[in-house]
Amino acid sequence: MGVLNICKKSLSLNRFVLNNPPVLVFIKGGLKHDTKRISTRAKFEDYTFNEVGIPVPGGILAGKLWEHRNKALASTNVPPIVCLHGWLDNAGTFDLMIPYLMMPSTKYFCLDFPGHGMTSYCPEWWYDAHLEGILATRRVAKHFGWEKFSILGHSLGGIVGFLYSAYFPDEVHKLVTLENMRPIPVHNNIEMMRASIDLLFDIEERMKAGKKSYGYDDILKKVYNGRQGTISKEGCIALLKRGASKVDQNEYQFSYSLRTHIPGQEGRTPREMSLKLANEVSSPVCYIKADPGNVYDTKEETEKFMSILKKNLGDKFEHHKVPGTHHFHLNDPQLVAPIALKFLTS
Numbered sequence: 001m002g003v004l005n006i007c008k009k010s011l012s013l014n015r016f017v018l019n020n021p022p023v024l025v026f027i028k029g030g031l032k033h034d035t036k037r038i039s040t041r042a043k044f045e046d047y048t049f050n051e052v053g054i055p056v057p058g059g060i061l062a063g064k065l066w067e068h069r070n071k072a073l074a075s076t077n078v079p080p081i082v083c084l085h086g087w088l089d090n091a092g093t094f095d096l097m098i099p100y101l102m103m104p105s106t107k108y109f110c111l112d113f114p115g116h117g118m119t120s121y122c123p124e125w126w127y128d129a130h131l132e133g134i135l136a137t138r139r140v141a142k143h144f145g146w147e148k149f150s151i152l153g154h155s156l157g158g159i160v161g162f163l164y165s166a167y168f169p170d171e172v173h174k175l176v177t178l179e180n181m182r183p184i185p186v187h188n189n190i191e192m193m194r195a196s197i198d199l200l201f202d203i204e205e206r207m208k209a210g211k212k213s214y215g216y217d218d219i220l221k222k223v224y225n226g227r228q229g230t231i232s233k234e235g236c237i238a239l240l241k242r243g244a245s246k247v248d249q250n251e252y253q254f255s256y257s258l259r260t261h262i263p264g265q266e267g268r269t270p271r272e273m274s275l276k277l278a279n280e281v282s283s284p285v286c287y288i289k290a291d292p293g294n295v296y297d298t299k300e301e302t303e304k305f306m307s308i309l310k311k312n313l314g315d316k317f318e319h320h321k322v323p324g325t326h327h328f329h330l331n332d333p334q335l336v337a338p339i340a341l342k343f344l345t346s
Helices: 003-008 013-019 129-144 156-167 189-208 216-226 233-243 271-278 299-316 333-345
Strands: 047-056 059-068 081-084 107-111 149-154 172-178 244-248 251-254 285-292 317-324
Touching (some): 047 129, 059 129, 081 129, 107 129, 149 156, 149 333, 156 172, 156 271, 172 333, 216 251, 271 299, 285 299, 285 333
Parallel strands (some): 081 107, 149 172, 172 285, 285 317
Antiparallel strands (some): 047 059, 059 107
16 A cells, blocks of 8 residues: 555645545444433533643643542542543644543543644654653653553554553553554555655755745645544634644644654554553553544454453453544544543543
């Protein structure tokens, strides 16, 4: 498949076609949920959110801390939840879902990954999405002094959450992944590395010219079209609050770094390593898949990975299906949230 061509052209949003192959793969064993299942949205006066900047070498990690106003009713039995977004998204990907997740006992920190959103830190010489995500998650936990926390991750964020749970199982209370959790396999890792290095030099040259500016309607249209119909206009607006910066009275630029287009570890994790990592996870896992959503591997390989998780975790592993596209948590948060909330707070 044209992975290398996509890699070389990834300065445009065309790389999203990786997430929309023509053949849909459905996973057996998932519990299906219909559109009648909804949760109650908390009123704004019931919760607060605050912008947080975490100092790190080279800049800050930015994010939003969501808490219920009535802390007197909070339970210490529910550890804080770190929310991790998908590739080229940001902490705003959870803006429409968090109100459905708010309870007196819940606290959520939604992180902007390095090179995304309002986070100023981004490595200058390379970009490894998985490694940077793991390090950023660890820095968040250390900043707040959280020895135990849960993770809610979408797409790339789900992958990072899975990897973190495998490498540091004693730190993760529970893991909820939306759409994906297994590193995306690439068949020719050698060619991917070559293309990634070439792309790095291409990006460095393009960065000298500076970022392009757009009117708000134009940049909104680029986000909407770039997601190829997987996200509503309302969801795009939520992402643009952190995903674009105003540079003039009517001009905006994307806030993500061009270095985030380098495939990095995402393109170099062998299937065999993912299977070994599945055996390292010990915390309960809830995997919520959009139906049809996106496809990341063959049916056989996906079932093999799921079977290892199920064998390893037993009743501590849940697999659900919810109607929707890749960004179903933004389009229909009232369908996804009750599953996640029940799992995180039970």
